[in-house]
Amino acid sequence: MSRVLIIIDLQNDFCPGGALPVPDGDKIIPIVNKIMTKFDKVVVTQDWHPENHISFASTHKKNVGDVIEIDDIKQILWPKHCVQGSYGAQLHKDLDLKKVDLILRKGTNPNIDSYSAFFENDKKTETGLRYWIKGLNLEEVYICGLALDYCVYYSAYDAVKSGFKTFVIKDATKGVNVPEGSIEKAIKHMLSLGIKIINHEEL
Numbered sequence: 001m002s003r004v005l006i007i008i009d010l011q012n013d014f015c016p017g018g019a020l021p022v023p024d025g026d027k028i029i030p031i032v033n034k035i036m037t038k039f040d041k042v043v044v045t046q047d048w049h050p051e052n053h054i055s056f057a058s059t060h061k062k063n064v065g066d067v068i069e070i071d072d073i074k075q076i077l078w079p080k081h082c083v084q085g086s087y088g089a090q091l092h093k094d095l096d097l098k099k100v101d102l103i104l105r106k107g108t109n110p111n112i113d114s115y116s117a118f119f120e121n122d123k124k125t126e127t128g129l130r131y132w133i134k135g136l137n138l139e140e141v142y143i144c145g146l147a148l149d150y151c152v153y154y155s156a157y158d159a160v161k162s163g164f165k166t167f168v169i170k171d172a173t174k175g176v177n178v179p180e181g182s183i184e185k186a187i188k189h190m191l192s193l194g195i196k197i198i199n200h201e202e203l
Ligand code: VGL
Pocket: 008, 009, 014, 047, 055, 078, 115, 146, 147, 148, 149, 150, 151, 152
């Protein structure tokens, strides 16, 4: 079985001190660096938004945490984060990039958010990652990174729906838990879809 590791959004803005910090988000980096050798291919994703992105509360002059609906897609409004070219959008300096095969940027369309590494939030527009994985005959998809209840969860959902055997490496992820309870809800849903939740020692 050939396997790919997808490291989601380990960027400054999602780490403590950043614009949309995931509590202890940076603590997973040593584990992520350690496990990379166990995979045939390694992908890193980068949330990469234009200045006026639809997911920013500032774009709508609304409050962070407000939920709006655009074209039937629910959108939580976030603080401005991961703006293209900014320090916050850079990958965390401690993430070891030597074994990384592909860096994939997502969320570049100002009018649509993209939590998943596979599809934008319309569930239709591809990032191309599905074809890359299929084209290389990789069969098992392992996901880690930030945030467990958003980009990791949406990516795992799309991976399993795309027919890949899908694993989430729980001790190599952290969640935001906004709104309260969203981590538990995401884990329950992933388990119900047949996604395996493992710890890195099981690799
Ligand atoms: C993410 C919220 C907004 C994530 C990205 O990487 O989980 N969350 N943009």
